[in-house]
Amino acid sequence: MAASAVGTVLGNVGNLAVRETNLLCGVTLEVTFLKEELMRLQGYLKDADSKRTSGNASVAILMSQIRDAAYEAENVIEAADYMKKRNMIKKGFMGAISRYARLPSDLTTLHKIGVEIQRVRRKLNEIFQSAERLKIDFSTHVVDEHLEDCGLMYQDFKDDVVMVGFQNEYKEIVDRLVQGGNILSVVSIVAMGAAGKTTLARKVYNSSEVKQHFGALIWVTVSQKFKVIDLLMEILKQISNEGDQSRKMDGMNEYEVGNKIHHILMKKRYLVVLDDVWETDTWEQLNRTIKAFPDAANCSRVLLTTRKEDVANHVEMPTRVHALKCLDEEKSWVLFSSKALPSYKRSDIHDLDKFEKLGRKLAKKCQGLPLALAVLGGYRSKNLNMQAWSDVLLGWPATKDTQMMRDMIARSYKDLPHHYLRSCFLHFAAFPEDFVISMSDVMNLWIAESFIPHTRKHTLEETARKYVTELVQRNLVQVFKTSNKYGWIENIKIHDIIRDWCVEEAIQDGFLDVIDETTTGQVGAPSSLLPG
Incomplete structure (x- = not known):
């Protein structure tokens, strides 16, 4: 989850760094340096996260420090951005001075922002040193995460197959x-x-x-x-x-x-x-x-x-x-295959019989639970690789029922293609249990939280809609209502077992805080919105 925090901040830093204005002067250069160090930090995260989830306490502390540093960086960046926007809307003589000269108050603020950036960069250097002591592998090469095509629109993924059995x-x-x-x-x-x-x-x-x-x-x-x-x-x-x-x-x-x-x-x-x-x-x-x-x-x-x-x-x-009985082996296979090997993909799959043989074994492991079969099927449909399927089967956890389901959600979460989508998924923890979520509302929230990246080919709304479609295809969220006219998703829900996992994961990683669980059962906003 620290990867999501750093990635989101990187998106904000990138948007600010390219807007080189007279106002920001030397601070723009400092922001660029901060961006480069955050990008370097991303190289640590994959290995560090795997060690954290395996129970390494020292790495867990380091991940918490990474997350805190990322959000501190975002606060500094937002302060600089706010200053720029504030001066741009000033009118008259004082507005002209603000835009083309330097008021003492502006110089003081710019100085404070520069000092804060230097402090965050020192903290990042300490994190780099800690990571090296913990022997966390990293690569200085970070692949740019462009928007991936999330496939067909939802109307090609009707959920009638969920009634299998x-x-x-x-x-x-x-x-x-x-x-x-x-x-x-x-x-x-x-x-x-x-x-x-x-x-x-x-x-x-x-x-x-x-x-x-x-x-x-x-x-x-x-x-x-x-x-x-x-x-x-x-x-x-x-x-x-x-x-x-x-x-x-x-x-x-x-x-x-x-x-x-x-x-x-x-x-x-x-x-x-x-x-x-x-x-x-x-x-x-x-x-x-x-x-x-x-x-x-x-x-x-x-x-x-x-x-x-x-x-x-x-x-x-x-x-x-x-x-209600659990599904038998044959019905489990029918449900799993409808998700993992949908009809529109089958014609392009080589060695389909081998995938079916492996798929039947995976379906059997789900113990007849429809949600487990749907989530695992959606997860496997994104990686039609024989070795990857075999690895899942060999590494199957020796757990039952709810814990087995939680392990499967964790696998699917880690398989999400980039940190933007992982942040969007964890954000569902902020909604109450069994809440019917408006598609337009959640897209606007994601955009406001900077979970949606700017791309050349798509508007923010188009990207957000594709993200929802991707999560639906993976069966991590459920379609509650579609448009009668266009077949678009209008409302969605998240299963309470999946939501519980999101809440625990989000709280553990500081993505959000509990407001008052004993009386309301609800959770707070992502930690980037919380004071202090």
Whole structure:
């Protein structure tokens, strides 16, 4: 992650260094020297990062120093850039003096910036010496990282293949929802993390049969930490036809919101999906002040997903529990191959049968977990090299379930082609759990954070969109909604297991800080935005 920090700073330094103005004078030269030393520092990072992840405490301290020095360099550069922009917008006589002469205040500021640059350069020299003592290999040659073509647009990567192995379960759950008795009842999908519960539930929720049967469809993600009033307000927004609901709900208490939901749902046959439920009393909490979800004897249903069987069995109404099984070897191979060896690539692959033989062994290692198969498949699709596939198989960690999944995410993260994309991926840690992320919002944030490089062939927005597409192809993020007209990605989500890994990795490397995890469960902005 220190590589991402240094790389981002290098992008900012580069943008400033080429804008040689009279204002910056000798400071521009100092900035150029700083850029060269940061580029030299990049040569250390690959070897240093591998040693840090292997548990070398001394290297971990060094990586922290590298990150701190990189951000200090960025602060100095931003100060110089701000000074230039401030003087450029000054008008009148004082503006002319600022642009073409030197005010005492400007000279003082320039002096301070120069002193800071010298201090950062001394710190970098100390880091170089420490790296040599730790025998960290480096190369003075740093390859320029130009934008790579991220391949086809998303519409060529439909996620129907994620349903591999779930067709029977899909039909069974749809039938249970639209058939059966009139009284309100529950269908629960139970399985471990990464087993595909939410994917299956979303497919059921969006099915034409379900949409035609129910007059109101509600989807809320509960997660480990939730506030009842927030969930109820989200439900009311989804079912109300009144305009500007957010303003009308201001000041409403839990009883009032629940009562309004009750009156609306009494007139409709509804399906409410409670995704990712952790506590046994969640249903009781949602109905504690008033029965928000009435039983109008009209075949309304609740669809619940959870990792805990006791949660599924606790709801006090007729319940059918569907234990979702892991995929067998053949279905695992079908899912893995659809990601690792997609149809549009197969015609160009030599020795396809050998790749299939290796791929079946890799798929078996994923223990039937769809998320693991999708992430590994996306990771391997970027490197169709027989030896590389063999190396993954030989180096497979002797771990199970969640830890195996974490190791796989780490592999895929390290395989990302450059530090810009790695920074973008870690930035997802700053979003709340189960948050639906707007494509335009995340692209603007990446651009504001300088995670997106300037290139001659693409605008910043085009590059950011390609980065999202790359992460989708690698199955590190999930497409939540696409444009009906153009097929473009509009909203995305990140699986909570992948998000948890991002949070831990980002905090460990100082990319962001936790604000108040015990009360909000949210994390703070990237450390470059935090004071001090």
